[in-house]
Amino acid sequence: MVSIEQILKAGKTEIRVLRSGMYQRIVFEIKRIKTPMGEYPLLSTDRQIDFKEIARVSEETGLPVQTPSGTAFPKGKSAKDFVGLR
Numbered sequence: 001m002v003s004i005e006q007i008l009k010a011g012k013t014e015i016r017v018l019r020s021g022m023y024q025r026i027v028f029e030i031k032r033i034k035t036p037m038g039e040y041p042l043l044s045t046d047r048q049i050d051f052k053e054i055a056r057v058s059e060e061t062g063l064p065v066q067t068p069s070g071t072a073f074p075k076g077k078s079a080k081d082f083v084g085l086r
Contacts, residue, residue: 004062008041008086013061017053028057031066033079040082042066 007013012029019026028043042064043057049067058065058072064082065072073079 004085007043007061007063013043015057015061017049017057019047019049019053028065035079035083037080038083040064040079041085042071042082 002013008030012027014025014027016023016025018024026045026047026049028045030041031044032039032041043061044066047067049057049069051069051072054065054067054069054072058074062074064074064077064079073081
């Protein structure tokens with residue numbers, strides 16, 4: 001698995017996820033979200049993915065993940081833990 005620094009530097013990453021009963025490789029792009037605490041990065045895609053898979057991807061990459069299904073953070077972390085991550 002690639003590190004957080006490599007993902008942030010590349011601006012995107014390709015991850016294998018279970019979608020509609022089939023494994024697919026989906027490209028997640030880095031998107032920066034502005035909050036009152038500051039700006040933080042998250043992985044984003046426009047594809048519908050089950051929340052269980054979103055949570056798994058978030059745990060594996062160590063970054064928040066956003067899809068139309070929702071947003072997931074790694075266990076024990078919130079947006080303020082990622083503020084200032086470049």
